[in-house]
Amino acid sequence: MNNINPNLNTNSFQKLKKFLLSKSKYNFCNFIFFVILISLIFNLLTWIFINSNWKVVTSNLNLYAFGSFPIDQQWRPTLWFFSLLSITFITVYGPKWNWLRKNLIFGWIGTVPLGIYLLNGGLGLNPVMTRHWGGLTLTILITSCSILFSLPIGILLALCRRSSIFLIQKLCSFYIDVMRAVPLIAVLFFGQLLIPLFLPVGLEIDRVWRAIIAFTFFVSAYIAEDIRGGLQSIPNNQIEAAKSLGLNKYQINIFILIPQALRVALPAITNHLIGLFQNTSLMSILGLMELLGVSRSILANPEYIGQYIEVYIWLASVYWLFCTIMAFVSKKLEQKMTINKGY
């Protein structure tokens, strides 16, 4: 019903064939645009392969990936990348064993402490200060930690916003509305400035952790709204049915409401998590050496001065790749979580 355009169902090759051979009156116009597009792509390719100088990227790959992490310890972030990659692979293409599927969530949760342990060191590994963390490693660490913390907080906020207790409901609504009204950069900046002010004297939190806390504050408000939408989509008779089965309030929330709300809210949550991944680049303004921060310091190097285009294209493609992977995994998860496939 949603398909206005009958062409949308055919694949792109058929589309191209149809477009080139069709006799519509727009054909001439199409053709001109096609030629322009081809020439643009041709120019871009010649620029990429002939005119540009990719030395700024290829000779600094280490920096982009790990920042100033000690070179003899770089196997640690690499190991973490591989564990993340493998668990992603298992999630998407892994076998359908029931025990595996059930425990996969613990695997995902486990990657975050593993990453912190591998990066931070201690317990048999050489400790590495957080100011040496950097590059893609730091970007992924901030993203994964914030996701891990903000999902449960978001669920809790969403449930509290529907609470029958007046005070809890008002407080959560206030928090969510305020967080959604403020720009992220402000939350991050004031997170860096204000979190130390609210802590007792003597207790200090690292810059990276302050950033993660600020991201968690911000993203959990958005996730809470998504989940609230999911909760609202659950028909009331589900709750009545659960009550008639004798489940108590907490059982209803945990076994009936949250799983269904999560399933409905998954696309929206993924969008916000992808946004979170992209927005970790804002930390470069606040002086953290994540992917964009490292690139800015590389661009400040007199050897590579003025090579903005190469670096930005490289960065954009890295971010694009990771965002696309995230979107792909979420799509697969969505398919796996869908019940009633027959309809």
Place this chain on the structure above:
Amino acid sequence: MSKNKKKFFQILLVFAFLGFLGILINNLIINLARTGLGFNFNWLTKPASFSLAEHPLPYSPSDSYAWALFIGWMNSLKVIISSLVLATCIGTLIGFLRVGKNSFFSIITAGYITVIRQTPLLIQLMCWYFVGFLNMRNNSFLSISNIFNISNKGIELFGLNLSPEFSALLFGLSIFSSAFIAEVIRGGIQSVPLGQWEAFRSLGISEKQGFFKIIIPQALPAFIPGLTSQYLNLAKNSTLAIAIGYSDIYAINDTIINQTGRAVECFIILLCSFLILNLLITKVMGIIDKSIMKSGI
């Protein structure tokens, strides 16, 4: 939960919350006392003593902090409104092409939307500024008899001079938001039942006329909520101006904090100015929504 139990729980919660808040505020007061700042807004009337490259109203460094903040707010409003208009125009065009019958354009626009949405706005902004405007030659890049002129000094349009910072922000924000707006437009158009298309086709109404007279009016109410949230996002994203040195409300707050160290007060000011901005956008969109509803479509 019985009513008494609920009441008891609520009172307990109030105390717990107040206690927690008390600890936080106590810490804050101790920490502020240590830095010797305290909490007041008296500094707002003192001279700001920093200059602003861009000010729609007269401003000099001897003016007060409050006036500087207001100028920043005006700058924000300027860039938000202009990129809002531009983003809506581009986004609508892309959205129409995306759902249109022409499969060539629909592939191109789909590519545009994915690429723009999957790369961070900050990188796009920097690209527009450092590559797009500052990299241009001194002499004008594109010049049409003094009316329209793009160079590394920004854009000149009918004698109106837009700075490179403003232009980069304008383009970056508009292009970024247009991809999201295009998706909103596509969703809205696809929410109109297919039967409507078949109906006007069977009545012999031309495709163009049917699209603009029959489909769009029905899709308009579906556009409004999505557009509102995109406009709010645009307003929030405009704070990334600090990365390219445009003095918007956030950048000025940042400067003031660097000068005076008054983080708590500035946070409150920023919060209030964004609440006002959001309220403004939501109210205007509400009026538009009502007028659409009233026009009887």
